[in-house]
Amino acid sequence: KNEVEQSPQNLTAQEGEFITINCSYSVGISALHWLQQHPGGGIVSLFMLSSGKKKHGRLIATINIQEKHSSLHITASHPRDSAVYICAVRSLAGTASKLTFGTGTRLQVTL
Amino acid sequence: GAGVSQTPSNKVTEKGKYVELRCDPISGHTALYWYRQSLGQGPEFLIYFQGTGAADDSGLPNDRFFAVRPEGSVSTLKIQRTERGDSAVYLCASSYSSGNTDTQYFGPGTRLTVL
Numbered sequence: 001k002n003e004v005e006q007s008p009q010n011l012t013a014q015e016g017e018f019i020t021i022n023c024s025y026s027v028g029i030s031a032l033h034w035l036q037q038h039p040g041g042g043i044v045s046l047f048m049l050s051s052g053k054k055k056h057g058r059l060i061a062t063i064n065i066q067e068k069h070s071s072l073h074i075t076a077s078h079p080r081d082s083a084v085y086i087c088a089v090r091s092l093a094g095t096a097s098k099l100t101f102g103t104g105t106r107l108q109v110t111l
Numbered sequence: 112g113a114g115v116s117q118t119p120s121n122k123v124t125e126k127g128k129y130v131e132l133r134c135d136p137i138s139g140h141t142a143l144y145w146y147r148q149s150l151g152q153g154p155e156f157l158i159y160f161q162g163t164g165a166a167d168d169s170g171l172p173n174d175r176f177f178a179v180r181p182e183g184s185v186s187t188l189k190i191q192r193t194e195r196g197d198s199a200v201y202l203c204a205s206s207y208s209s210g211n212t213d214t215q216y217f218g219p220g221t222r223l224t225v226l
Contacts, residue, residue, distance in 0.1 A: 004153075031212070033215075035217075042219040043202065045214050045216070045217075048214060097144075097159055097161075097166075097210075098156045098170070101146075102153050104152075104153050
């Protein structure tokens with residue numbers, strides 16, 4: 001079992017829909033990251049969370065440390081949101097700086 | 112105001128050859144990370160530098176892989192006797208330091224194809 005699990009693996013939505021991507025992890029963490037990766041492009045950091053909730057524009061990220069679960073929400077989705085969204089954690093064990101990644105959620109938003 | 116850059120962007124090589132992949136981190140960033148991303152997967156940690164030294168190389172898959180950062184800035188990932196299974200996108204990231212609150216900034220990656 002991977003340390004970081006994401007669901008769904010693939011998601012298709014129509015423009016304007018509210019989207020939720022989930023991330024569960026099995027280790028103690030110091031921080032959780034949500035990242036965005038466009039096809040053929042680099043990775044951009046969206047959020048870093050250690051507790052609670054953060055909001056940036058139409059994106060909202062929440063984390064529940066006790067349940068080892070985080071969600072990324074996109075409100076009023078748009079085709080430009082189409083990308084792979086990756087959850088990554090900084091484990092408390094070992095080298096705290098390295099990230100352990102989920103396999104990503106591929107989001108396609110259509111008109 | 113350059114971000115993290117990686118060269119080459121694409122590398123095609125034959126099985127058994129030696130390759131070098133280069134990463135230029137953001138100026139002033141002391142921490143540098145190498146990750147590998149296979150098709151359809153999330154990135155996997157390879158090695159992490161704090162300054163010139165490799166603080167954690169536990170992700171290197173075997174002794175064919177080696178990385179250096181001699182002056183604490185540019186890093187080179189070296190792969191000897193390449194195998195088809197080494198084909199992947201190799202990502203580099205840097206951060207100001209290695210603290211838990213430091214954001215890692217990723218380069219565009221080098222796509223390595225071993226024929």
